[in-house]
Amino acid sequence: MGSLDVDSSITYPVAIVGGGPTGLSASILLSLxxxxxxLFERYPxxxxxxxxxxxxxxTVEIWRHMGIEEELTKQRAPLDMVSRTAWYTSFGxxxxxxxxxxxxxxxxxEEEYASVSPCQYxxxxxIRLEPILQKRALELNLKGIFYNTEVTKxxxxxxxxxxxxxxxGEGPATVKVQYCIVADGGRRLTDDLGIGWEGERDIVDMVSAHIRAPLSLQHPDIRNFITWFVNPKLGGTIGSGYLYHLGPYPISTxxxxxxxxxxxxxxxxxxFDESAMLKRMHNTLQIPDLKVELLSINHWYVNALCASRYRSKKSTGRVFLVGDAAHRIPPWGALGLNTGIQDVDNLVWKLNFAINGIPSSxxxxxxxxxLLDIYDSERRPIGQRVRDCALHNLRAFGLVMDKAIGVSTENSxxxxxxxxxxxxxxxxxNTDGxxxxxxxxxxxxxxxxxxHALGAExxxxxxxxxxxxxxKETNHDGQLKDGGQLDLLYYHPxxxxxxHLPHAWLEKGKERLSTRDMVKYDGFILITSRPGLWKTAxxxxxxxxxxxxxxxxASEKTDSDESLWKDVKGKWASQRGVDSSGAVLVRPDGIVVWRAKEFDQGKxxxxxxxRDVLRMALALG
Structure with a gap:
């Protein structure tokens, strides 16, 4: 890790404020x-x-590109321990x-989720993810990451x-940069930049405890990753609490x-101190003589907010908000951090062209x-939708689940x-029951x-x-419903x-890759089954x-060329949306920017x- 000897006489291309998962992911992509x-992080x-x-x-596809998917797979929870969720009165x-x-x-x-990506949910x-990201970020930029360093302005x-x-232990230091990525978790800099928040604040006053305890011995079904408790004396799901395991895996008592x-x-x-936290937890779990080691406690408010803009100033701003600095998402649905990582994936390839240049051709x-303005116009609507979706999920527990049972904070x-x-x-x-x-x-x-919200994810x-x-004709191949709303439950490639470029497995000799592995973060790809028609352009x-x-x-006679990838089981042909002579152009973050359903000699x-399509994709006018 770097020491505070940043050269104040030079201008660095980028500074990142915040070293959580979003900031570290930004660092890795910038290095690549x-x-x-x-990068500055205030904690040690x-x-x-x-x-x-x-x-x-x-999100896992982005980390796959960064080279950390293998380590993530080694340390993640076994799939058979995260396949279900459940509601209990207690574990007593x-x-x-x-x-x-x-x-x-x-x-x-299982089959539905496995079919959409080379990666798994x-x-x-x-606490186990961040060290993996940190290790990779330091491998690529050892002298540029500074801990115990708080950005004040x-x-x-x-x-x-x-x-x-x-x-x-140091005095104030300054560094000059071309661009700044704010990933400080929404602590302060968004407000300091004069950017407002839209949405709802302080919806629920929450407290969470990180504990070590042999709960697996009392767990009724370890396949239930999250257990939601409904204790009628505590007024329902949110008041009773929820529980999930943290590893390390394989799990041991x-x-x-x-x-x-x-x-x-x-x-x-x-x-609500440690004593009150332990008392509440024991009241909810109701496991006799449970020995608990309290490792940490965190008090937080549920917010559903989105910044009014993600770029400090339209067309001229050099500061960009990502992650919780841009949106504060209720955790119901696990959409917050995922959205932050996807913010970074959208932003960094644009910064790459802004910093490293675009070919003179x-x-x-x-x-x-x-091009940089498009970061805001693309990502902010996503942040707003995710905010609203997660808030709906939160309220569904009280308005739907608890109501169905007949438990409410308004009841005695x-x-x-x-x-x-x-x-x-x-x-x-008992007809009531x-x-x-x-x-x-x-x-x-x-x-x-x-x-079960693959469409939302x-x-x-x-x-x-x-x-x-x-x-318009097909409601975006079914991803939108007739009323224009996103189909939250199902993904339609x-x-x-x-x-996003749909996933299909491809083979060439002994090599097996996904179409999504073909994406180039420093450029575009043009996919076709008739390369001879397109290679000149x-x-x-x-x-x-x-x-x-x-x-x-395989369904049509195409160019005979050993350089062609084999379409395993014809999945690409069924999803590509173009004829064998057509083509699909994909930008660095895996988003389709243009397609031709068939090759037209005149066009x-x-x-x-x-050249015109690339200029449009890069917003060159």
Whole structure:
């Protein structure tokens, strides 16, 4: 790690403020783009308290590109321990299961989730994720990452940014940079930049505890990664709390760690200290003589906020917000950190062109501000949707699940207990209990928005890139419902511009890769089954930015060339949305920017069309 000997006489291309998962991911991508940079983190090292834990396919694909997927796979929770979720009254002698279900690609969803990506949905606590990211970031930029260093001021002036920092035991230091990425977790800099927040604040007062305890001995079903408790005396799910395991894996009674979290109730003490936390946890779990080692406690508020802009100033700003500095997302649905990593993936390739330049063959003699503006116009609507979706998930617990049972903070304890007893009373004469049980099972359909939400996780796309309106006829190949809302439950692969390049396995000799492995972070790829038709344009107008990817088409006679990739089981042919003579152009973050359903000699026989398409994709006017 670097010492505070940053050369204040030179201008670094980029500074990153914040060394959490989002900041470290930004650092890794910048290093892979050969962009010198510095990163400042106020804490001495990685996080000591668990926070995020679930990482969807898109996020793991980004980490796959960074070279850390193998280590992530080694340390993540075993898939058979994260395949379900459940609701219980407690884990004590009188505890009972209310309902359980498959979740996150487990059980009934396993094949569906496995088919959409070369990567798997992965579960790992942030305290184990961050060291993996830190190790990779330091491998690539050992002298540019500074811990125990708090950034106190970020100022834009004269076409650059001045970063003022304060290291432990040091005086103030400044560094000049071209661009700044703010990944400080929304602590302060967003407000300091005068950027407002939109949404709802302080929705629920929460507290979480990181503990070590042999809970696996008492766990009714270890496949249930998250257990939600509904204690009628504590007013429902949020007040009772939830529990999930943290590893290390394979899990052992001597070393296993867990996170317990709950919302504070009006009767709770104003200072919810360690003693109060342990008391609440024991009241919820109700496991006799449970020995608990409390490792850390964290008090936090649930917010549902999105910054009013992600770039400090339109067309001229040099400071960009990512992660929690841009959006504060309720954790219901595990969308917050994933959205932050995907912010970074969108931003860094644009910064790469702004810093390292665009080939002169594209006749570019201006700046890349129009391209950098697109970071805001693409990512902010995603942040807003994720914010609203996660808030819906949070409220579904109280408005749907607890309501179905008949438990509410507005009821008396006596009423809540009576309603819970009725729920479990299986007597045929108990029509009230039967109605409550049916309501709980109906509630699972609504809760699919959190526990079976592949569309919300990876189905999002950038509609502005569909300049020819190709998605209008088919509702973007089904990713939108008839009313225009995103289909949250299901992912619909599409090559309509704005969508992610669909995954299909390809083979060449002994090599096996996904279409998504073909994406070039420093350029574009053009995918076709008839490379001979397109190679002249790529050579003459690609400016070195475009790589031609040839995938065979077993259903039709195509170019006979050993360089073609074999389309395993014809999946690419079924998803590509173009004929064998057509082509799909994909930008550095795996987003389709253009396609031709078939080769047209009049339109595509020359090279100018590709130059025009690249200029449009790079917002060169």
């Amino acid at each position: 783009c050969n962009i010198p940079h510095v 090292s990685t996080s000591i308290h668990p926070k995020a834990c679930g990482y969807n396919h898109r 002698p009188n505890g009972r299961e209310i309902v359980s279900r498959d979740s996150w690609g487990g059980g009934a969803y 992965s579960t790992m606590p942030q 970020v100022e834009e002036a004269d076409g650059h940014v001045i970063i003022t920092s304060l290291g432990k 001597e070393t296993e760690e867990w996170l317990f979290a709950c919302g504070l109730n009006p009767a709770d003490p104003k200072r 594209l006749r570019h003699d201006g700046d890349c501000n129009a 304890q006596v009423e809540n207990v009576a309603n819970m007893d009725a729920f479990f009373d299986m007597a045929s004469a 039967a109605a409550r049980r049916k309501a709980v099972h109906r509630a699972q359909k609504i809760l699919d928005d959190e526990f 990876i189905g999002w796309f950038y509609p502005d890139l569909d300049v020819n309106g190709e998605g 599409s090559t309509i511009p704005g969508h 790529v050579a003459d107008a690609g400016g070195g930015l475009v790589a031609l990817i040839a995938i065979s088409d 595509h026989g020359g090279a100018s069309w590709l």
